[in-house]
Amino acid sequence: MSQPLVVGTLVGNPRPGSRTLIAAQALGEAVRHALAAQGRDVSPHGPLVDAATLAPEVFAPGSTAVREALESLAAVDVLVVASPTYKATYTGLLKAILDQSPANWLRGKTAVPLLVAAADKHALAVELHLKPLLAELGASTPGRGLFLNEALLDDRPALTDALAARLSEAGWFTEPVGALR
Template identity: 75%
Template sequence: MTQPLVVGTLVGNPRPASRTLNAALALREAVSHALRLRGEEVTPNGPLVDAADLAPEVFTPGSTAVRAALDTLSTADVLVVASPTYKATYTGLLKSVLDQAPGGWLRGKTAVPLLVAAADKHALAVEVHLKPLLAELGASVPGRGLFVNESALAADQTVLITELGDQLAESGWFTAPAVAAR
């Protein structure tokens, strides 16, 4: 019998409990739903790391908080990685956390990148910047990166989950064997 899939979440917003976190949790739910539709069993509420909680430790010599958070996230089969768009890319906080990941940290994992921005002109940043970063860490990123305009974050969480689920379907996620072999 195979183990249930674990969907983890990493949020790179420097603001704790941010709208980006809410979008990431909606995407985690949409990913879990898509996997269940494929007949996969999914563990509810996989590991969640809000990088804002790690910010004081990111550059503290000898701190083990970031490494412990990365170890926790490494238990996920699918990892949602979300960030607000800062200066046409992801946040420095997210980059600083991921810079502490060992080479190949996401090998054998599937990553689903998500960027949130105030303007649609930033929609391509997820493809140009975040998706390659996750691939560099060894992740399989089989579909297009997802983008959410901040205006959509005012919607009910159920509406956002549906909208992100539609984006997953339209972008080719989980229609083929998208989850790396366990």
């Protein structure tokens, strides 16, 4: 019998407990539901890395915290990568963490990119910046990147449902995903 699929989350907001973290957790739940709806066995929990907790360690000589966090995420099948939009792209903290990952770190994994912003004018940033970064790390990103206007975060009970609808609209997990075990 095969192991259940594991969905992990990496949040690139430099503020601990951010609204981006809330959105990323809701998206992770929506991904688990989408995979379960395909009849997949999905673990109810997966690793969560909040970059804000790693910020003091990112450039600290000899620190192993970032490497250990990346290793915990290396075991997932699907990785949600979320960031607030800073200067029309993902955060420098997220990039600094991902720069410490090994070559092809995400090979054989599906990554779901999510950018959160205050204005819809940043909606293309996920396609132009975050999705190509994940592809460079070896990830498969078969659907469109997801954008969330932060105004939608005010209705937290409906957030998972809204993100599930966006997953479907963007072409994520609408058919069985062959790359997943």
